[in-house]
Every structure is written in structure tokens, then in C-alpha cells.
Amino acid sequence: MSNPSLLILPGDGIGPEVMAEVRKVITWFGDARGLKFDVEEDLVGGAAYDAHGTPLHDDTMARAQAADAVLLGAVGGPKYDALDFSVKPERGLLRLRKEMDLFANLRPAQCFDALADFSSLKRDVVAGLDIMIVRELTSGVYFGEPRGIFPDNEGGRVGINTQRYTTEEIRRVARAAFELARKRNNKLCSMEKANVMESGILWREEVQWVHDNEYSDVELSHMYADNGAMQLVRWPKQFDVIVTDNLFGDVLSDCAAMLTGSLGMLPSASLGAPMANGRPKAMYEPVHGSAPDITGQGKANPIACILSFAMALRYSFDEGEAATLLEGAVQKVLAGGARTADLLGPQGGTAISTTEMGDAIVAALAASQ
Structure with missing residues (x-):
């Protein structure tokens, strides 16, 4: 071979x-x-x-x-x-x-224990931290159409980006996150903005569907992404695997990155x-x-x-x-x-x-x- x-x-x-x-x-x-x-x-x-x-x-x-x-x-x-x-x-x-x-x-x-004092947070908050953020990477607001900068009707301009997700795009990244959770601590938190975005409602419903039909053994929770950002700097060790969309994943993963120093x-x-x-x-x-x-x-x-x-x-x-x-x-x-x-x-x-x-x-x- x-x-x-x-x-x-x-x-x-x-x-x-x-x-x-x-x-x-x-x-x-x-x-x-x-x-x-x-x-x-x-x-x-x-x-x-x-x-x-x-x-x-x-x-x-x-x-x-x-x-x-x-x-x-x-x-x-x-x-x-x-x-x-x-x-x-x-x-x-x-x-x-x-x-x-x-x-x-x-x-x-x-x-790493040797670098716990390098974080901007207190040692007891970050020491031993080991979380994984799974970010959807090929869809969402970075790729959705229509997009661009266009003239408006009042002599100015309007910038447009479209947040768009399909059932299968959400389910496939959810499956990847559930598989990872199974190999770690069997715990997954899904983050979106279902309170203000229809794409967030779809995200929450489809992640829940994958859980109920394929990964019911994994502990699943849902959290609004803005609360997730706050919780990452308040007590990050409450999380193990986080799954989220392209935009929120971009922001949240950089936030989590700086916890490590x-x-x-x-x-x-x-x-x-x-x-x-x-x-x-x-x-x-x-x-x-x-x-x-x-x-x-x-x-x-x-x-x-x-x-x-x-x-x-x-x-x-x-x-x-x-x-x-x-x-x-x-x-x-x-x-x-x-x-x-x-x-x-x-x-x-x-x-x-x-x-x-x-x-x-x-x-x-x-x-x-």
C-alpha cells in the first residue's frame, strides 16, 4: 500500500x-x-x-x-x-x-498550562481550557446573493449582503459537530440569532432535527450568538464543542482564540x-x-x-x-x-x-x- x-x-x-x-x-x-x-x-x-x-x-x-x-x-x-x-x-x-x-x-x-497567565482573563477562567468551535465555511452571509453596493433612490448608495442557508448546508455541518462531540465529551452547543433572524430559526430547527433523528445520545443546547460571545469571556469552560454559522463562527472563533493568549x-x-x-x-x-x-x-x-x-x-x-x-x-x-x-x-x-x-x-x- x-x-x-x-x-x-x-x-x-x-x-x-x-x-x-x-x-x-x-x-x-x-x-x-x-x-x-x-x-x-x-x-x-x-x-x-x-x-x-x-x-x-x-x-x-x-x-x-x-x-x-x-x-x-x-x-x-x-x-x-x-x-x-x-x-x-x-x-x-x-x-x-x-x-x-x-x-x-x-x-x-x-x-496550555504554561501559558495560562498570557490570557487577558484570569488564570482560573482559562487554565485547562479545551474547546472546539465548528464554523460553517462555505455558505451564509459571505456567499449569499444578492450582494454588492448599489445606488439608492435618494442619491446615495446601499450595501447588500444576504444571509442564506439551506437545510442540507446546516445539517451537514451539524453532523460534523455531533461527530466531534461524540469523540470528546458528548456535549454540543449550537449558536445563532433565532430571536431576530429567519435563517437563525431555520438553523436551530435543523440542528435540533439532526440531534433528534441521528445523535440523540449527544447533549445538545442552543444559545443566541451574542450571549455566546459574553459567555466565552465569562466562563468559557462551560463549553466543549460549539457549532455556528459562517459569520458568527468568524467572530466567535477569534474571540475564543484570544482566551489562549x-x-x-x-x-x-x-x-x-x-x-x-x-x-x-x-x-x-x-x-x-x-x-x-x-x-x-x-x-x-x-x-x-x-x-x-x-x-x-x-x-x-x-x-x-x-x-x-x-x-x-x-x-x-x-x-x-x-x-x-x-x-x-x-x-x-x-x-x-x-x-x-x-x-x-x-x-x-x-x-x-
Whole structure:
């Protein structure tokens, strides 16, 4: 049997730097545990535009469709700000999400014990935090029609965006969230605005239908999204898995991200329907951006990208033990005091480089054998 395939798209800015550290981890799993991958690398974003005049070449799109999983670094940078909207680096990322139909975006918010004091909230509120937000990614107000800016009848303009969801779009992301809940603590909270939006009423009714007909063993609750935002900063540990729409998921996942203290720590997964081999269409990427202000300086934190690979191990390759091993190595390194510049905090200290953090995590993996 052939090895599972992984397409790496480092992208722009610090993307290649953090991805180089993931490469070390991939190599270690192959050498030390016989967990080998057929790895290919290609261009996306500004790097693809520089080479091909497009943020995602058709050949790269085809390779992404054929791969068992895609691992992406970051896209964008000031160099490309003047480009037409249709060829900006971010369009390559959006094309991957759209054409692979990656409808379920998984955003974990996990607070490592060693970083509990980095959150803007009190330690007892965030210590031990481990929640998962499942955001619908391919529909809703970001994609609904009609949309645009139009002249009105009074000499001004009107901006229009349409919030639109279908039964199947809601049910499929709900199923993804219920499946995750089953693998965690069997608890799911669905968030919407059913009190003021018809799409929210439909969302609540369809999530409830999926629960009643397919996942009645999972504890389901409903919450208005504005209350959900308040509860996330009041007592986030009341939640385990949260499922919500595209707009609210965008806002709530960023709110939850800051509970952990640093965007440089947060991975994500975007999943679609199962392929012929049973694995889901999948792309994994760190939440942080391309950070052009520190590109090439060895200051980037590679942990979010490394943890994105851990998510790939768990959700694409059914290697939960390996994922836990990698997450444990990260925890061990942080507990030992290793910090990249973004993790120093107000107390200061000495930062280690991107490369040194990657080496420390590989060393922790080796020590765990």
C-alpha cells in the first residue's frame, strides 16, 4: 500500500519558515515510528502569483483535490496590496476552500498550562481550557446573493449582503459537530440569532432535527450568538464543542482564540465530504497570518503550524495516538520554559528562534519514545 499523501503549501511571509519546522516533525514520525507520508510541495498566494500570475495555479488545485490532506502556511503581504481583488493572494486560499467544498472549519481553543497567565482573563477562567468551535465555511452571509453596493433612490448608495442557508448546508455541518462531540465529551452547543433572524430559526430547527433523528445520545443546547460571545469571556469552560454559522463562527472563533493568549499557538482544520478512501477532503492551517513584519528574522512561532499537522494526524489519518504524542511534546517544551518572542509576555526573558523551537519539539518527541 502507498503512503498517505500530503500536499504542503508554505505560501508567503513566515509560512515557509514555520513549515520548515513541520517538515522536521514529519521526518521524525517517519524515521522513529514508521509513520511515513508521500509529501509534495507547491505554491499558493503571493508566491504563486509571482511564479504564475495567479494566486493558485490550476495544476496546484488538481494536486490539492487528489491529496489526502493539504497543509498550508500563510498567504498575503504588503507587496500584493495593489493587486486587483481577483488575483490577491487570499483568493488562492478561498479557491481551495470553495472548490474542495470544505464546509466545516474546526477552530480549537486550548490553553496550555504554561501559558495560562498570557490570557487577558484570569488564570482560573482559562487554565485547562479545551474547546472546539465548528464554523460553517462555505455558505451564509459571505456567499449569499444578492450582494454588492448599489445606488439608492435618494442619491446615495446601499450595501447588500444576504444571509442564506439551506437545510442540507446546516445539517451537514451539524453532523460534523455531533461527530466531534461524540469523540470528546458528548456535549454540543449550537449558536445563532433565532430571536431576530429567519435563517437563525431555520438553523436551530435543523440542528435540533439532526440531534433528534441521528445523535440523540449527544447533549445538545442552543444559545443566541451574542450571549455566546459574553459567555466565552465569562466562563468559557462551560463549553466543549460549539457549532455556528459562517459569520458568527468568524467572530466567535477569534474571540475564543484570544482566551489562549497568542494567535501563534492556534491551529485549524477545514473539512469536507469523505473521499473514495474514506478520508475527508481536508486542509489544515495555522490561524496566524503571514506576519510580514517579522519575516526572515527567525522570530516566528511554529507551534500553530505544528499543531495543525497534529490535527491532520487525528482527523485525516486516524492517528490519534501520534497526534496526542505531538501535542504532549509541545506542552513539555512550553512547560520547560522555551518561548518564541510572541510568548515572552510582560515579564520578558530570552526568546528562542523559530528553528530552535522546532528542534526542541522534535527533541521532546524523541525523549517520549
